[in-house]
Amino acid sequence: MASIQTSTASVSQLAAPVASGVMITDSVPSRKRHLQKGVSVSTHRTLSHKRSRINFSSTLYSRLVRSALDSLDKRDTSAIDQLTSQILLPPTSPDCLTTESLTTILTVLSQHVSRLDNRAVTPLIQALLKYDFLSHLSDTQFIKSYSTFLTVLVSGMPKWFSSISKILISSFTVKSEIELQPIHKTLKYVIQISPASFSTLPLILRRNFPNKNAPKEDIVHYMENILYLLTYCNDLRYTVWSLIVENIIKLDVELQNEIDDVDDEDLNAALENGSGDETDSDSNNNNDDEGNETNFPELANEHLLPQSPNLSDKEDAGYDADYNEEEEVESELLHEEGDDEEYNLEIEGITDLSSKLDAVMQLIFKSTEKSFTEIGLEEGNGITLFNTLISIFRTFILPTHYTRCVQYLMFHMVQQQSDLTDSFLVMLLDVVFNSNEIASNRIKAMQYVCSFMARAKSLTRGQLLTVMKYLMSWCNEYVTEREKEVGTGKGGMERFAMLYCVLQGLMYIFCFRFRDLKKEDNDEEWELRLDKFFNKMIMSRFNPLKFCNETVVLIFARIVQKVDMCYCFSIIDKNKRERLNGIRDATANSESSLNRFERKQEFLDLEAYFPFDPLMLKDSKKIIHQNYIDWQDFDDSEDSE
Numbered sequence: 001m002a003s004i005q006t007s008t009a010s011v012s013q014l015a016a017p018v019a020s021g022v023m024i025t026d027s028v029p030s031r032k033r034h035l036q037k038g039v040s041v042s043t044h045r046t047l048s049h050k051r052s053r054i055n056f057s058s059t060l061y062s063r064l065v066r067s068a069l070d071s072l073d074k075r076d077t078s079a080i081d082q083l084t085s086q087i088l089l090p091p092t093s094p095d096c097l098t099t100e101s102l103t104t105i106l107t108v109l110s111q112h113v114s115r116l117d118n119r120a121v122t123p124l125i126q127a128l129l130k131y132d133f134l135s136h137l138s139d140t141q142f143i144k145s146y147s148t149f150l151t152v153l154v155s156g157m158p159k160w161f162s163s164i165s166k167i168l169i170s171s172f173t174v175k176s177e178i179e180l181q182p183i184h185k186t187l188k189y190v191i192q193i194s195p196a197s198f199s200t201l202p203l204i205l206r207r208n209f210p211n212k213n214a215p216k217e218d219i220v221h222y223m224e225n226i227l228y229l230l231t232y233c234n235d236l237r238y239t240v241w242s243l244i245v246e247n248i249i250k251l252d253v254e255l256q257n258e259i260d261d262v263d264d265e266d267l268n269a270a271l272e273n274g275s276g277d278e279t280d281s282d283s284n285n286n287n288d289d290e291g292n293e294t295n296f297p298e299l300a301n302e303h304l305l306p307q308s309p310n311l312s313d314k315e316d317a318g319y320d321a322d323y324n325e326e327e328e329v330e331s332e333l334l335h336e337e338g339d340d341e342e343y344n345l346e347i348e349g350i351t352d353l354s355s356k357l358d359a360v361m362q363l364i365f366k367s368t369e370k371s372f373t374e375i376g377l378e379e380g381n382g383i384t385l386f387n388t389l390i391s392i393f394r395t396f397i398l399p400t401h402y403t404r405c406v407q408y409l410m411f412h413m414v415q416q417q418s419d420l421t422d423s424f425l426v427m428l429l430d431v432v433f434n435s436n437e438i439a440s441n442r443i444k445a446m447q448y449v450c451s452f453m454a455r456a457k458s459l460t461r462g463q464l465l466t467v468m469k470y471l472m473s474w475c476n477e478y479v480t481e482r483e484k485e486v487g488t489g490k491g492g493m494e495r496f497a498m499l500y501c502v503l504q505g506l507m508y509i510f511c512f513r514f515r516d517l518k519k520e521d522n523d524e525e526w527e528l529r530l531d532k533f534f535n536k537m538i539m540s541r542f543n544p545l546k547f548c549n550e551t552v553v554l555i556f557a558r559i560v561q562k563v564d565m566c567y568c569f570s571i572i573d574k575n576k577r578e579r580l581n582g583i584r585d586a587t588a589n590s591e592s593s594l595n596r597f598e599r600k601q602e603f604l605d606l607e608a609y610f611p612f613d614p615l616m617l618k619d620s621k622k623i624i625h626q627n628y629i630d631w632q633d634f635d636d637s638e639d640s641e
Helices: 011-026 031-037 041-072 078-087 099-111 119-130 140-156 158-173 181-193 195-208 216-229 234-259 264-273 281-291 313-317 325-336 340-368 374-379 381-397 408-414 418-432 439-455 461-485 493-516 527-539 550-562 569-588 593-601 618-627 636-640
Strands: none
Touching (some): 078 119, 119 158, 140 158, 140 181, 158 216, 181 195, 181 216, 195 234, 216 234, 234 340, 340 408, 340 618, 381 418, 408 418, 408 618, 418 461, 439 493, 550 569
């Protein structure tokens, strides 16, 4: 008992002589008994020593902690301070605590939690929270004691909720949700017993989210764990999913920035290396062609485009009259002499980013798979998740400029059920024709509509025709009401940007879906009288062939000519001549290159952005490909048939 009263002494000093005595006393077994059991005397002594030492440590530390707490009543903090110091010792220290001793300490503190509401005990609690408990996940008894201590502490003193939540959530990057089951069990209980402190969790989750430069494993583990968090804390659903989408957007935008400065050949190699999964060579070759696809890949072959008979090769090649060949050669030489090391770092960055994006996208696809089955929707989980993701899409994804990957989360999910597809399209159309929405969001929403309808394989014929009919009706009404405004000199053509966006979308859809737009009972006629509609729009004073994206216009013109719907190239040639004449006049008047470009484009708000162009992530692409329409060039043989 005297040793307990001397609480300021080192625990190890107290333990050594007493433990020795106990072990000697308790390790005198009957030799006959050992011989009967076939166990050597030395082996038995070793086991007995170990058992005795554990029992001794348990008794010692139990009394030591109680004595330290009693000393606080006399305003003596030395024992508590000594205990705190020993808990903070590194694992390599010979005097560091064993998990058995620490288990005892945690148990006693849990039994006297009411006495811990003391400033002098705060360092001790902080030391316990800093302890590397994750390295002892296999020690069931220790983890149980540690978890009990945390829950009891929060129950008795809610002020520790934030600190404990931070400790638990910070472990989400280290292990998967399966390995961290004890931690999740503790966090679940902590949340349940302290609902008043629940409001601090969103901020804690956000601050602990790994940044885009963190290792892929950390990001994946964190997402796994916060998704598992929703299984017992569904109130955090919007917070968790918005965090996930926001961080995927960051990776997506960063990847796009890196891609802009890299050659196509190097880019393809980097994207292939970005996945850790191995595939056979035939599969890789097939996927390469698919991954290199652009909006309309046949534009890369100039012979597939109709040639303009009225323009010279020189005029058709470019519009800059100040072109200087020597300056271009000099620029190329400088580029060749550039910093190869920096370029290689960019390639490595693309490989790293694409690997992270691919991994997290696959995780989301897998984690939501069951929610969008018929059973998942009937139970309500799928509907709730879908509504959450629709809201997040509209808030975060839609306004973001030029993402290439994150939108495929919605592309894949909404195609699992026809009703989800309907809801997605209705939401987009609501944005497109909502006059209270900002113009950029309306244009972006229309780009999503046309790209989805062009690429979504699960889209039914009824859905295709319904949306096209709605868009065509709006265009007809718009042209009827506002065509008289064209050429009045009361503003530029940018006033009609929304009309051009919708018409461009319809042309884009037609390029992909024209085979499905012939009447089923009469393949000589078009559904919705499409031929009449396009002829009316093309011949209107709005002249959409001049203001819509040139690539879309050229492909559309080629297809409608081959299906004998209408002829556009005379108007396209006329528009080119007018544009070239305007540039020559501007050059003669010494206008700047910017003004010349503006003359060519006339307004720059309408971008050729199609969100569901081929996905560049190798493994995620395999998942969405089952519901994805690849570009198919128009075969001359189709026309002859």
